[in-house]
Amino acid sequence: MVYARGRGALGESEEAAARRKPRKETGRALGELGSIVLHCHVDHTFGGRDISQDEDYSLVRCAPVEIDDTEWTATERRVEDHRWWSREKLCQATDTSYPENLLAVLDGLEEQ
DSSP: OEEEEEEOOOOOOOHHHHHHHHHHHHHOOOOSSOOOOEEEEEEETTTTTEEEEEEEEEEEEOOOOOOOOTTOOOOOGGGGOOOOOOOHHHHHHHHSSTTTHHHHHHHHHTOO
């Protein structure tokens, strides 16, 4: 699982945010956080607001789980579809995935 680590909010440490975010978004609590494999700055619009944010991505190898959406916000519940992608399926996908250079990041990790 490649996931965007959360930023600490309301006094939350970055480690606590990195543990909270995958649990909130997938229902899976992580024992190991994984090291940061990508850092990027993203400017985008969401919900009619311009957002500028730094994102750190980590890789954790795990089996797929059923997504648990009990902690999702109303906005997150508007997600139409979600799935676990194997590297092979990601290579074949025509959908846009983020971060946009995810395959290159994964290729770099396989070389290590």
